[in-house]
Amino acid sequence: MDVQSNVQRVPLLPLRGVLIFPGVRMNLDIGRQKSLRALDEARKNDDLLFLATQKELTTEDPQETDLYTIGTLVRINHTSALSNGTVRVQVEGLSRAEMISFVDKGSKRFSEVRIHETMTTVVTPQMEAMMRTVYTMYEQFAKQSRKASQETVIKLKEERNPEVFADTIAASLTLNIAQKQSLLAAIDVTVRLQTLIDILGNEQEVLALERKIGKQVKKAMDQTQKEYYLREQMKVIQHELGDREGRAEEVVELTEAIQTSGMPELVLKKALKELKRYERMPNNVGEAPMIRTYLDWLVQIPWKVETEDRLNMTAAEAILNEDHDGLEFVKERVLEYLAVCARTGSMKGPILCLAGPPGVGKTSLAQSIARSLGREFVRISLGGVRDEAEIRGHRRTYIGAMPGRLIQGMKKAGTINPVFLLDEIDKMAQDFRGDPSAALLEVLDPEQNDTFTDHYIEEPYDLSKVMFVTTANNVGAIPRPLLDRMEVLYLSGYTELEKCAIARHHLLPKEMKAHGLSGKDFQVKDVSLIDVIRHYTREAGVRQLQRQIATLCRKAVKLLMAEEKKRVIITKKMVEKLLGKPKFRYGEAETTDQVGTATGLAYTASGGTTLSVEVSCAPGKGKLMLTGKLGEVMRESAQAAFSYIRAHAKMLSVDPRFHEKQDIHIHIPEGATPKDGPSAGITMATALISALTGRPCRREVGMTGEMTLRGHVLPIGGLKEKALSAQRAGLTKILIPRENVRDIEDIPESVRKSLEIVFVSHLDDVLKHALKEGV
Structure with missing residues (x-):
């Protein structure tokens, strides 16, 4: 060339x-x-x-x-x-x-x-061989792809010039610019022919793959058409036989629902297997509706649908503050959870236990948590649940079997990450039907609940993204293994100011709306709310307060409808007129300093309260009597106080032989109410010493703490609730164990300002502040 x-x-x-x-x-x-x-x-x-x-x-x-x-x-x-x-x-x-x-x-x-x-071009044997190879490949390409005209194929068969031959084929092929440019840049025709061989070889491979894919698509289409034809035949047969249930169409719908539900592979295989059984089963077989119900449950349970968390901490904090006054510690815990989620992108749902007296807002707080996170909210009550099947469901072999309450709740939520409230977890019981609290162990364990197995579903279900919140009035009633899986957040009672704020911001607007009242025709003064709180309620929460506000609203509506008044303003005087005489006396402390009567501070499931311990001494043979329906712990506290006084009689200015000459009677009023707890030791000792020495107890002093036989004062719990009860009773000084100095911040600032808080470490310190000199 x-x-x-x-x-x-x-x-x-x-x-x-x-x-x-x-x-x-x-x-x-x-x-x-x-x-x-x-x-x-x-x-x-x-x-x-x-x-x-x-x-x-x-x-x-x-x-x-x-x-x-x-x-x-x-x-x-x-x-x-x-x-x-x-x-x-x-x-x-x-x-x-x-x-x-x-x-x-x-x-x-x-x-x-x-x-x-x-x-000039001399066609060498090598060129001739390459031209024949290219022509053969091009001819096959033209037949298979139908992208080259037959005229070009015929013309090339007679072409002897390698240059014209190669350029004609290159121009007829549908190539990208880079491939065409490589052919144009090949000045040597031998290189150009070799490039064409490579390109045509690649095109033949692509065409072979296209044919293979086309056959597979056609086969799939033929199978779909075949199934459609058979289903249409089945419909006609069912119609002729009087089968109106449309089983074929139903199976198609179920198949689509199962495949789009997002089930894990194992569950998907199980569901399709059950569907085939259902499809082959006659309608008059009793198991058919059971299988259908089971498949419905599998389809309706959320497997992948997930709510996106609202990770805006400012907005979440605003929602929590809008819904609840106080409860700062619990709000802070929720915001901490949000902060971790925002930083890591994911976090296993914590198991929170909101513990506290009735009416302090445990359930409503769980709803606020869901709203602040932007999640769905589900609540189930566990009060009185005795059957393990309520948690794990019934096995499908039983007639009327259903999933447990947890799976039912997940179906109701529709997402895999709701806020799930297990209400009143401390009120579960057990009998011959099993222990539901044991069934909850797997649910409330973050390391196990990603494979929770319900007896009805029979396949593992992931609960790890659920945020479980439980509520309890008495943490002591929760089984220890179950309690160990939860993070307990204590919600104590509200102060008067907090109750007033809750009434003003939440309870009053809610009840006014429910009774058709507006600010133009109904108004409640703050002093009136305080009066209602002090004289018509006695509780740690606000439920009784809400009932009293509802009563005020009803009375006001009656006055307005009777046209007695055009506007009702609730003053302190109007409170007694509408609610009747005060039900409780505010300030329950003794009016005078009395011998043998000391005021103790106690904690109950309904919040804090005060207890008067009365001691009476009479001539006798040293008999010790305890009345007032006292529990075993309080009886032992009385025995310990009695033994301490005997051992230290001279130091306390008590007759060393008092236990031989006098009978002692210790009584706590309201005998119909059971009383027990490990914090009445110093109160009983103080009342006993007062009765034996004749020294009066100061009426303004309340105390709490257990004591040892050596007179040391031990720390107590429920300090905030006890301080609230002291303020409510009108006390001005409280004596608490020195080791409880760490809990002083739990007491609201308004309560701390109204009380003189004295820390004591020994009974001598208690007597110095609680007893007057003898008269």
Whole structure:
């Protein structure tokens, strides 16, 4: 093969997404100004033009580096102007050309190109073999793809010039610009033929894959059509037999529901297996509706649907403060959980236990937690639950079997990460039907509840993303293994100011709306709310307060409807008129200092309270009597106090032989109410010493704490509740164990200011503050 090269200066025309081979004619639409001027220059220069393809389509004004160096020298055959301002030009490729230099003079573009012209070509045996291979592959390609015309195939069969042969095939193939450019840049025809062999071989592989995929698609379509035809036949047969239940259509709907439910692979296989059983089962078989119900449960339980947490801490804090006054510690814990979620992106749901007296807002706080997180809220009550199946569900072999309450709650929530409230967890019981608290051990263990198994569902269900919240009045009634899995947050009683704020911001608006009242016709003064709190309620929470406010609203509506008044303003005087005489006396402390009577502070499931311990001494033989329905712990406290006084009689100025000459009677009033607890030791000892020495107990002093036989005062719990009860009773000084100094911050500041808090470590300290000198 002889190749002659010469250098020539010709106008340059850049092409976008197009490439022309020698010997090929093509129409081009030219619109760029520089390209139009290059066309004009070419008409003056023997109609010769150099076409070079751009590397990037988006380049508007290409420079030398933006063009491929190998292009095509063409001759312009014909031009015509189009209506849109562009010019259509027909060009014919003459030969390959290589750009040597690039000249851009404002509106004109030229290029010096080296033209590669093939003068003579001798077809070697190697070329002949390559041409035959290319032709065979091209012919097969043309038959399989139908993208090449038969005329081209016939023409190529007689073509003996390798150059024309290779360029004709290259121009007929649908290739990308990079592939075409590689063929154009191959000056040696042998290299060009080898490139064509590689390209055609790759195209044949692609076509083979397309045929294989097409057969698979056709097979799947045929199977779908077959199933559709059989289902239509089944419908007609069922209709003729009087089967109106539409089992076939029902099975199709269930199949789609199962496959789109997001079940894990194991559950999906189980569901499809049960569906096949259901499909083959006659309608009159009793097991059919049981399988159908089971499949409905599997489909309706959420498997993947998840609520996106609202991780805006400012908004969450605003919601918690809007819904509840006080309870700062619990709010802080929820915000901590949100902060960790926001930082890590995920966190296993904690198991919170909100413990406290009735009416302090445990359930409503759980609802606020759900609202602040943006999650669904589900509540189930565990009070009185005795059957383990209530938690784990019944096995499907039983008639009327159902999933447990947890799965039912998840179905109700519709998501896998709701806030799930297990209310009154301390009131569960056990009998011959099992222990439900034991069934909850797996549920409330973050390390196990990702594979919770319900007896009805029979497959593992993931509860790890659920935020469980439990409530309890008495933590001591919760089984220890169950309590160990929970983080206990204590909600103590409210102060008067907190109750007043709750009434003003929550209870009063709620009851006014329920009774059809507005601020124009009904108003309650703050002093009136305080009066209601002090004289008509006695509780740690606000339920009784809500009932009293509802009573005020009802009375006001009656007055308004009877047209006795146009507007009702609840003053302190109106409170007694509408609610009747006060039910409780505010300030229950003794009115005078009395011998043998000490005031103790106690904690109950309903909050804090005060207890008067009365001691009476009479001539006798040292008999110790305890009355007032005291529990075993308080009886032992009395025995310990009695023993301490005997051992230290001289130091306490007590007759050393009092236990031989006097009978002692210890009584705690309200005998119908059971009383027990480990914090009445110093109160009983003080009352005993007062009765034996004749020294009066100070009426304004309350005390709490257990004592040892050596007189040391032990720490107690429920300090906040006891301090609230002391304030409510009108006491001004309380004596508490010195070790409880760490709990002093739990007492609200308003209560701390109204009470003198004295820390004691020994009974001597108690007597110094609690007893007066004898009279």
